[in-house]
Amino acid sequence: MIITVTLNAAIDKSLSVPSFRLGRRHRTVEQTTMAGGKGVNVARTLKTLNQPVIATGFAGGPTGTRIVEQLTEESILNDFVRIREDSRTNTAVYDPTNGEQTEINERGPAVTSKEVELFRDKLLYLARGADIVVMAGSLPRGVDSDYYARLIRDLKRMDVLTVVDTDGEPLRQAVRAEPDVISPNVLEAEELVGHEFNDDEDRAIAVREMIQLGAREALMTMPDGCIASSIEAGERQLSRVWIEPREAVAAVGSGDAFLAGYVSARYQRQSMEQCLRFAVACGAESTKRLGAGLIEPRELDRVVAETAIERLVAPIEVS
Numbered sequence: 001m002i003i004t005v006t007l008n009a010a011i012d013k014s015l016s017v018p019s020f021r022l023g024r025r026h027r028t029v030e031q032t033t034m035a036g037g038k039g040v041n042v043a044r045t046l047k048t049l050n051q052p053v054i055a056t057g058f059a060g061g062p063t064g065t066r067i068v069e070q071l072t073e074e075s076i077l078n079d080f081v082r083i084r085e086d087s088r089t090n091t092a093v094y095d096p097t098n099g100e101q102t103e104i105n106e107r108g109p110a111v112t113s114k115e116v117e118l119f120r121d122k123l124l125y126l127a128r129g130a131d132i133v134v135m136a137g138s139l140p141r142g143v144d145s146d147y148y149a150r151l152i153r154d155l156k157r158m159d160v161l162t163v164v165d166t167d168g169e170p171l172r173q174a175v176r177a178e179p180d181v182i183s184p185n186v187l188e189a190e191e192l193v194g195h196e197f198n199d200d201e202d203r204a205i206a207v208r209e210m211i212q213l214g215a216r217e218a219l220m221t222m223p224d225g226c227i228a229s230s231i232e233a234g235e236r237q238l239s240r241v242w243i244e245p246r247e248a249v250a251a252v253g254s255g256d257a258f259l260a261g262y263v264s265a266r267y268q269r270q271s272m273e274q275c276l277r278f279a280v281a282c283g284a285e286s287t288k289r290l291g292a293g294l295i296e297p298r299e300l301d302r303v304v305a306e307t308a309i310e311r312l313v314a315p316i317e318v319s
């Protein structure tokens with residue numbers, strides 16, 4: 001079983017608005033509303049890929065009720081801690097005439113210390129039946145920045161594979177707790193290692209730095225693939241995966257589809273190379289659809305075949 005954690009779950013509203021201009025009145029030509037937040041998106045893609053997954057996190061007020069209802073409608077198993085304050089609604093406006101996307105994310109609810117404790121109990125209970133726990137997205141107000149780090153330490157004692165996709169201080173602290181996998185995009189990685197990258201060499205160095213900071217494996221995503229430091233059969237490998245960038249319909253959430261693809265392949269004990277190719281293929285496939293975490297599984301074999309992988313340095317043994 002795979003568990004996804006979404007502490008700042010949301011209702012995601014995606015609007016397609018041609019020739020979007022600030023200060024004007026518009027009509028949408030296409031509109032979708034779905035349960036969202038990074039962990040929820042990962043759960044949706046995992047469900048589509050036919051993997052056993054339970055989505056957990058916080059859900060509050062009428063918006064929280066809608067989140068749970070929408071997940072249930074999609075047959076995504078879920079078990080959220082109900083909180084008093086209302087969960088947030090995030091709005092993304094996509095302009096098909098120029099491909100630009102504007103996002104407005106609400107601040108979201110504050111969580112009480114009692115709710116935070118309830119969640120820890122629930123997660124540790126659910127994790128007893130889990131192989132992988134994916135923690136993805138930002139922390140709501142009222143949750144300390146070391147919360148993911150604490151959960152990672154708890155989960156590692158239970159022999160669960162811990163995967164983290166977040167940014168800023170929560171990521172910095174999480175990495176110190178030595179999670180199994182992190183998957184920042186370039187901006188998040190630059191913030192984590194504390195300098196900017198100009199080329200693939202800089203990016204490869206950064207991936208190594210993330211390992212030195214504590215992550216066991218690090219996947220850094222970019223629109224044309226990823227650079228990964230991963231471990232297979234006791235050997236650490238540094239690899240670069242490529243795909244021809246698409247003209248995205250909606251690039252938001254491609255990182256979530258990437259991560260779901262990776263976790264899905266990993267859950268099926270596929271080779272490191274297969275996991276990375278499949279992740280990049282899922283990320284690329286998701287950019288063709290409005291709405292986070294949406295992929296068409298029948299397309300994936302073809303997209304995987306479009307990926308290329310290169311080992312950047314000779315593998316080294318790890319303990």
Ligand SMILES: Nc1ncnc2c1ncn2[C@@H]1O[C@H](COP(=O)(O)OP(=O)(O)OP(=O)(O)O)[C@@H](O)[C@H]1O
Pocket residue numbers: 184185186221222223224225226243244245246247248251252253254255256257258279280281282283284285287
């Ligand atoms: N335009 C694109 N064409 C093809 N693949 C893409 C494109 N954009 C993203 N991807 C795929 O999706 C993966 C994740 O992309 P990216 O680094 O943009 O994620 P992200 O910034 O974390 O996105 P989000 O947080 O919104 O989900 C990449 O590794 C790549 O495989």
Ligand SMILES: [Mg+2]
Pocket residue numbers: 165184185255256
């Ligand atoms: Mg991301």
